[in-house]
Amino acid sequence: MASSEIEIVSDSSDQINLEQPQNQSVVISDVFSASAYGDLSKLTKYVEEDGASVSIPDGNGYYALQWASLNNFPDIAQYIIQRGGDVHATDHMKQTALHWAAVRGSIAVADVLLQNGAPVEASDINGYRAVHIAAQYGQTAFLNFIVAKFHAEFDVPDNDGRSPLHWAAYKGFADTVRLLLFRDASQERQDKEGCTPLHWAAYQGNVEVCTVLVHAGTKEELVVKDSSGLTPAQIASDKGHRNLTSFLLRAQHAQGISWKDRVFTGKMSFVGYAPILFFIIVITTLMFITTILHAPNLPKVTAVVGLWGWTAVSISFGAVLMLIHCSSKDPGFIKSARGAGNFTDTEDPLLNVDLNNPAISLRDWSQLCPTCKIIRPVRSKHCPVCKHCVEQFDHHCPWISNCVGKRNKWDFLIFVFMGTLIAFLGAAIGFQRLWTSAPVLQADETWIYHVVVQHPGAVVFLFVDTTILVSCFTLLTAQLYQISRNITTNELSNRLRYGYLHGPDGRFHNPYDQGLLKNCSDFLIRGYTDDAIAHPPS
Secondary structure, eight states: OOSSOOOOOOGGGGGOOOOOOTTOOOOOOSHHHHHHHTOHHHHHIIIIISOOOSSSOOTTSOOHHHHHHHTTOHHHHHHHHHTTOOTTOOOTTOOOHHHHHHHHTOHHHHHHHHHTTOOTTOOOTTOOOHHHHHHHTTOHHHHHHHHHHHOOOSSOOOTTSOOHHHHHHHHTOHHHHHHHHHTTOOSSOOOTTSOOHHHHHHHHTOHHHHHHHHHHSOHHHHHOOOTTSOOHHHHHHHTTOHHHHHHHHHHHHHHTOOHHHHHHSSOOTTTOSHHHHHHHHHHHHHHHIIIIISOTTSOOOOHHHHHHHHHHHHHHHHHHHHHHHHHHSOOOBOOOSOSSSOOOTTTOTTTTOOTTOTTSSOOSGGGEETTTTEEOOTTOEEETTTTEEETTOOEEETTTTEEEOTTTHHHHHHHHHHHHHHHHHHHHHHHHHHHTTOSSOOTTOOHHHHHHHHOHHHHHHHHHHHHHHHHHHHHHHHHHHHHHHTOOHHHHHTTTTOGGGBOTTSSBOOTTOOOHHHHHHHHHHHSSOOOSOSSOOO
């Protein structure tokens, strides 16, 4: 990669600071200032009474229509067009009013311009179209609007071979990246320097963008080299982005390992640890039977101990069945209704998106899954291991080789509870059996010394069993707490990232918490907690 950075040379970027200064009056003296500040009455006066023209540029070569477009005044734009303003007119950078509208995401003005024949594919001297400008400034809604309604080309290169996806990745606009990937923008395109969007995201250290690109991409993008012979991971390393470098290397390594390598080299991210857990349960159960219940050097099993002991063994077999059930059950995979992100006017799910309208299904651009090509429900997440979006995603559990989500969280909780109960019974029975095994000790002999020497197998079992008990009890406690709060592990871990978990003051606010009794009763009755918003932030 060359040492020079991408630079936005869109001339309209130098004209965006037009807000009225506080405690200062704005002097509107001509059609250009009237258009820039949205004063229709004065604009009408200049045009109709003073005979000013709206089709002639100002001293810098900018048109009144461009100023109105930049600041999103659709009524001003419509009036200018009616009075002879040309939607095709360009400034010295060959930019049209639509280019200027893209800088601030002026959707209302863009609709006026395009309805009046503005060219959606017009290019400036750098080959930038409106889609490039929108990507450069992170105007995701604007970009979606001109693509969905007016079929703007969203994957077209500029003069340097950079697509809107290159620009969004470089600037770090993850939502724009999601939208472009959702519509099948190419991750493999290389610009004049041989760089893919992932190269530029790695160059800037944009972790979230890199994560989105990697999860939606393939191994090829991870190993593509630019004109300098560097991969994205090498670029991130050269720029000092250590965490990002580690992430890219792990992704590159994971996607380059075959299933045989995963099994025989211990890389179990694909298969998971469910087979290992299966053998742990079976082996510890056999150890419990042979070293605790039927150990030849321990006292005879009483009726009470035998009852609880074989109860624990029975539950352990039930836990094996529950493990198989949790591993094979659908956790809430969201099925994709389409196989691609290219849609027509009549079927485009993003045609009328309004993120300010709470009634629509899309509340946040992060709900777009560029891999599954769906608008996933709030609280869902794409699992890079399972390669599916999961409703009410809690976490991916390698020990069951499956995700924990809306449809199997109840089963997972029962499984963890069974594991905790089995481990507790095993520890209690094991300790009781060992405590009664040495009623008379030698003068220089302690109970611990006697147990370790006389019953080493039982000691090993208790060590393993205690480890399992602590782990299961901790997980059970965490799951019960989250159920009582109607929140998932994923939401707790990423609460700073999810906007729906923030109140107006920016602090953490869980809108789904309906109180301890309601949360727990819903889960016990239905197997999952409700997604209804109980306490909207005020």
